[in-house]
Amino acid sequence: MPHTGFGASLSSPKVDVAIDTGNHFLNHTLDGFLKIGSVAVARTAAEETYNAVSQGSISQHKFEQSLKKMCKEGVYWGSIAGVYVGMDYGVERIRGTRDWKNALIGGALTGALVSVISSNKRDKIVKDAITGGAVATAAEFINYLT
Known part of the structure; x- marks a missing residue:
């Protein structure tokens, strides 16, 4: 059953999203994908916003390009993080130690x-x-x- 949670404080904000697929390996992989993918999307959004503000205008075409770039970066970095988290978890299971x-x-x-x-x-x-x-x-x- 999917569940989400959110907690934050001034000293260390924390966002926790958990997806339960019934498979621990897949859960860890999806968690890594979502967390790092969302960081990549936020970074790209900030970068594109800065570019739009510094240029002084934004067109619909530029906005659409920015959205595509955000999605591309999120998927790319999320995929790499998902692979890493999955590998790390798999190695932990094989070796029997963390x-x-x-x-x-x-x-x-x-x-x-x-x-x-x-x-x-x-x-x-x-x-x-x-x-x-x-x-x-x-x-x-x-x-x-x-």
Whole structure:
């Protein structure tokens, strides 16, 4: 049964949306997609608003282009986040433990997968895997600190 919740404070706003599909893996993947996708949409909306204000006018055509860009960015970044969260959760289930190594493996697999889908060559795929693993591990360590 789908449920949503919202909580906020001045020190740390938090938006929590939970979708229960009956499958924990799919729940985590959708959660990552929705959270990061909505951040990408908000960032693009702010950027497009700034561009419209700095130009001094907005047309219907420009507005439609902005909406398309918002949707595209939301789907792109939401998909990457969904893949990462799914990989991280899958690695956790396979290894039977929850630690920073799951983020490293999940980030590396996600970086490599996104690079392969983008039709990159072997060296670029390896670099993207290293970058994905490094960023995910750093984020996990920062999360432990807070």
